[in-house]
Amino acid sequence: MDIAESAKEGREDGDRRKHRRAGRVRDICSLARPAHWTKTLLVVPLALLDPAAWSGTALERVGWAVVVFVLASMLVYLVNDTVDRRLDRLHATKRNRPLAAGRVSFPLVVSYGLVVTSGFGVLVLVAPHGTSWPVFGYLLLNVAYSCGLKHSPLLDIGAVSAGFVLRAVQGYVAAGIHIAGWLLLTIFAGSLLLLLGKRRRELLEVGAAHRPSLRGYTVELTNHLLLLTGVLCLTSALAYLLTEAPIAPHRQAAMLISAPFALYAISRYLQVVLVMDGGGDPVKTLLRDRALVVAVALWAVTLGAFFAMNEPAAISAIRSWGVR
Numbered sequence: 001m002d003i004a005e006s007a008k009e010g011r012e013d014g015d016r017r018k019h020r021r022a023g024r025v026r027d028i029c030s031l032a033r034p035a036h037w038t039k040t041l042l043v044v045p046l047a048l049l050d051p052a053a054w055s056g057t058a059l060e061r062v063g064w065a066v067v068v069f070v071l072a073s074m075l076v077y078l079v080n081d082t083v084d085r086r087l088d089r090l091h092a093t094k095r096n097r098p099l100a101a102g103r104v105s106f107p108l109v110v111s112y113g114l115v116v117t118s119g120f121g122v123l124v125l126v127a128p129h130g131t132s133w134p135v136f137g138y139l140l141l142n143v144a145y146s147c148g149l150k151h152s153p154l155l156d157i158g159a160v161s162a163g164f165v166l167r168a169v170q171g172y173v174a175a176g177i178h179i180a181g182w183l184l185l186t187i188f189a190g191s192l193l194l195l196l197g198k199r200r201r202e203l204l205e206v207g208a209a210h211r212p213s214l215r216g217y218t219v220e221l222t223n224h225l226l227l228l229t230g231v232l233c234l235t236s237a238l239a240y241l242l243t244e245a246p247i248a249p250h251r252q253a254a255m256l257i258s259a260p261f262a263l264y265a266i267s268r269y270l271q272v273v274l275v276m277d278g279g280g281d282p283v284k285t286l287l288r289d290r291a292l293v294v295a296v297a298l299w300a301v302t303l304g305a306f307f308a309m310n311e312p313a314a315i316s317a318i319r320s321w322g323v324r
Contacts, residue, residue, distance in 0.1 A: 040073060044171040046171055053177050125172045158192070162188070186237045196283075203217060
């Protein structure tokens with residue numbers, strides 16, 4: 001009987017050790033915020049909307065830009081989690097992050113950061129000359145953010161939004177094609193819209209105890225700014241389609257047909273934030289709200305049809321692969 005109980009206890013101890021190891025691996029992986037990689041996967045390759053980027057070399061460089069920005073964002077997340085771990089413990093959701101919850105030690109985070117830094121450094125060294133400045137600008141911006149901008153109302157969300165713009169710029173610079181100014185403004189305004197929704201939710205949940213910059217916001221102010229940035233996002237997106245989108249023969253039609261989709265998508269997001277008090281996690285809001293997902297998907301299919309109709313430019317770009 002004692003032997004059987006000892007064997008059972010041994011199996012239970014082994015199961016607990018396996019569970020702890022699995023939990024440790026999950027915590028280490030979560031430090032990199034893989035769910036947030038979609039920001040890079042969606043923004044950096046926007047340069048590929050232009051058939052001029054459809055060459056073997058340009059595709060390789062855009063792929064490089066995606067990976068290097070994923071690594072850069074991982075570094076930023078590691079630094080922010082380390083610096084903000086005490087404040088994160090006051091937040092209803094962020095207190096469950098591995099470092100704030102004490103499930104991951106500081107030395108382990110440092111070791112993890114050194115590995116990521118090494119990978120980032122190798123990619124930068126093999127990059128073509130003059131193509132890495134956006135990602136370095138992104139890192140410097142985040143240093144400034146951590147050193148003080150995050151405590152400055154309005155400047156905090158402006159700095160984060162500028163980071164998304166730099167992601168898109170990196171894609172264009174890597175591909176070696178002309179940067180679409182209206183598209184960058186759309187990204188900036190859209191980022192502001194999402195961040196204001198997040199700030200509003202934080203005001204309702206925890207107030208300035210978690211984020212000092214919230215002292216410069218009120219729910220009423222965020223409501224007004226949400227409407228303002230929503231209009232800016234809609235206007236700049238339609239201006240991009242009308243003037244800069246690489247579908248020259250169909251720009252006006254694309255703009256007119258896109259207007260209802262874009263208006264509904266922004267209105268739905270405002271409804272989620274202002275009526276349902278959502279928007280605390282912009283990524284989850286965009287990916288889990290069915291009405292928003294369906295609207296964006298239909299809009300993407302519609303725009304995809306216009307890009308597909310730009311057949312001569314696309315075929316010319318594809319044929320050029322063999323020449324290069």
